[in-house]
Amino acid sequence: MPIIAARRGSDRRTAASMRRSWRCSQRVRFITGYSFGSASDLADAMRRASAAHGEHEKRIGQADANWPDWYARYMVAEQAGTELPT
Numbered sequence: 001m002p003i004i005a006a007r008r009g010s011d012r013r014t015a016a017s018m019r020r021s022w023r024c025s026q027r028v029r030f031i032t033g034y035s036f037g038s039a040s041d042l043a044d045a046m047r048r049a050s051a052a053h054g055e056h057e058k059r060i061g062q063a064d065a066n067w068p069d070w071y072a073r074y075m076v077a078e079q080a081g082t083e084l085p086t
Contacts, residue, residue, distance in 0.1 A: 034079040049074045056086060 036042040049071045057064050064070055073085045 034076060045075050045078065046071070048078065052084065059086070 036045060052074055053064065053067060053070055056070065070085060077084050
């Protein structure tokens with residue numbers, strides 16, 4: 001099995017691992033119509049959604065049990081350039 005190594009040799013991923021990662025990203029893109037360039041981009045989007053959701057919970061005065069739905073709406077609206085949920 002071929003191995004793809006980073007320049008410093010510290011980050012090694014097999015070609016099969018990279019194909020699985022690519023297939024997963026394609027499924028996400030197919031399901032939502034949106035994708036992220038990297039795991040870091042997705043993590044950044046989740047951090048922005050988290051910060052905005054914290055403000056949302058302050059406004060409603062309680063914990064939001066449906067936070068996954070709120071995060072999803074926020075992240076899709078952010079990528080689409082449409083109005084963000086409050």
